[in-house]
Amino acid sequence: MSFLDRLMRRDLHSLAAPYALDALEPEERRRFERHLRGCVRCSAEVRALTEDAVRLAWSTAAPAPAVLRERVLAAVRTTPQDPAPQPSRARPAQSSSRARDDWQPARARAPRLRPLMAPLATATAAAALVVASLFAVQATQTRDELDRERAQAREIAHVLAAPDARATSERDAQGRGIGVVASASERRAVVTVSGLGTPSGGRVHQLWLMRPNENPLSLGLFDGDTPLVADDLSTRATSLAVTVEPHGGSAQPTTQPVVQLALESVGFGE
Amino acid sequence: MEADELLVLVAGGDQKAFEELYGLVSGPVFGLVRRVVRDPAQTEEVAQEVLLELWRSAARFDPGRGSALSWILTLAHRRAVDRVRSARAATEREQREGRRAHHPAFDQVAEEVEAGLEREWVRRCLDRLTSLQRQSVTLAYYDGYTYREVAERLSLPLGTVKTRMRDGLARLRECLGGAA
Numbered sequence: 001m002s003f004l005d006r007l008m009r010r011d012l013h014s015l016a017a018p019y020a021l022d023a024l025e026p027e028e029r030r031r032f033e034r035h036l037r038g039c040v041r042c043s044a045e046v047r048a049l050t051e052d053a054v055r056l057a058w059s060t061a062a063p064a065p066a067v068l069r070e071r072v073l074a075a076v077r078t079t080p081q082d083p084a085p086q087p088s089r090a091r092p093a094q095s096s097s098r099a100r101d102d103w104q105p106a107r108a109r110a111p112r113l114r115p116l117m118a119p120l121a122t123a124t125a126a127a128a129l130v131v132a133s134l135f136a137v138q139a140t141q142t143r144d145e146l147d148r149e150r151a152q153a154r155e156i157a158h159v160l161a162a163p164d165a166r167a168t169s170e171r172d173a174q175g176r177g178i179g180v181v182a183s184a185s186e187r188r189a190v191v192t193v194s195g196l197g198t199p200s201g202g203r204v205h206q207l208w209l210m211r212p213n214e215n216p217l218s219l220g221l222f223d224g225d226t227p228l229v230a231d232d233l234s235t236r237a238t239s240l241a242v243t244v245e246p247h248g249g250s251a252q253p254t255t256q257p258v259v260q261l262a263l264e265s266v267g268f269g270e
Numbered sequence: 271m272e273a274d275e276l277l278v279l280v281a282g283g284d285q286k287a288f289e290e291l292y293g294l295v296s297g298p299v300f301g302l303v304r305r306v307v308r309d310p311a312q313t314e315e316v317a318q319e320v321l322l323e324l325w326r327s328a329a330r331f332d333p334g335r336g337s338a339l340s341w342i343l344t345l346a347h348r349r350a351v352d353r354v355r356s357a358r359a360a361t362e363r364e365q366r367e368g369r370r371a372h373h374p375a376f377d378q379v380a381e382e383v384e385a386g387l388e389r390e391w392v393r394r395c396l397d398r399l400t401s402l403q404r405q406s407v408t409l410a411y412y413d414g415y416t417y418r419e420v421a422e423r424l425s426l427p428l429g430t431v432k433t434r435m436r437d438g439l440a441r442l443r444e445c446l447g448g449a450a
């Protein structure tokens with residue numbers, strides 16, 4: 001299982017209480033329900049927490065008006081009942097039995113979903129690989145680095161938690177890659193690069209946000225393979241680019257991009 | 271008969287069993303919907319939908335996953351929350367469009383009257399939570415806000431709200447354990 005998958009799962013695990021309180025947005029609710037089918041821990045937690053939430057319900061009980069009883073009982077006499085649901089296993093098994101299986105059926109059931117709006121879970125595996133490789137490289141020892149990694153993981157988890165989180169990535173023939181996990185609604189993105197190597201002479205890799213009719217905006221300098229978290233992104237942004245710049249970075253790009261990534265598929269650009 | 275047994279009979283099309291089930295659960299369903307939806311006309315509408323849905327989809331109840339009562343109240347809560355959220359969205363739309371949203375007065379009085387023992391217990395237990403736990407739980411459950419909205423209202427990070435909700439419910443469980 002890739003780092004991204006693990007991260008997604010860890011983040012989903014934390015949704016049991018909001019779910020029991022009906023405090024998830026519809027898309028998130030669906031995502032968590034898919035997760036529930038495969039997660040014993042969350043199913044048990046949801047069952048317990050739901051019982052707790054129901055205690056809150058009991059305290060609000062109040063006699064229903066008599067007219068309601070008449071209306072409901074009258075309706076019952078003429079309303080047909082739904083048949084019992086099929087056991088969930090009876091579904092024809094078209095999808096493979098990979099670990100991420102529980103993500104797949106939604107795509108199959110919702111053919112009208114535009115690719116543009118494809119949820120993160122269905123985004124390219126390449127993006128997951130980019131993130132995973134980064135964190136594999138980062139088996140670092142120092143306290144500072146560990147703390148930073150943890151903070152980063154939190155930031156990433158935050159972006160992933162957005163209902164509209166999407167991922168995309170690009171890799172060229174020389175193996176230079178760039179990946180992004182972004183939420184247009186939160187205007188945040190986590191950007192990762194791979195295979196860029198270390199520029200010589202103290203130079204650095206700088207990340208730029210490209211917007212129509214505006215100068216590129218610096219989103220910061222990469223420190224090795226550590227992801228950059230970008231906040232407050234303009235939703236009109238069209239792409240990301242990485243250039244090699246002198247030590248300390250530049251106000252505007254001074255070289256051609258080494259890698260570039262369009263943001264349309266993650267919900268940006270109008 | 272218990273709700274669980276009744277629900278099984280209802281799933282088989284037993285209208286008498288439904289009447290009995292109605293007697294058991296209409297009060298809790300109606301009260302819960304009213305607490306969340308608040309507007310009297312909409313409360314009746316949603317409560318009616320929920321009670322009728324019990325009839326229609328009784329076969330979907332799975333005793334292995336919890337009690338009938340919690341299944342019923344969970345369903346009622348979800349429908350109430352859905353309604354209050356779309357009502358809120360409509361109000362915001364109207365306000366954005368500069369139209370004036372007119373709301374029927376909230377039915378506060380009726381709410382005060384129903385001070386049962388259970389309510390008193392829950393209130394006491396809620397008082398034992400930290401203020402952030404209590405607000406996180408009640409804004410979500412009684413007022414129908416998403417945890418994102420709760421986080422915004424309380425100016426807390428999302429992760430903190432999720433934790434407060436979980437810890438709040440756990441503490442509530444401890445406290446109410448003795449009240450059953």
Ligand SMILES: [Zn+2]
Nearest residue numbers: 012013039042
């Ligand atoms: Zn889980």
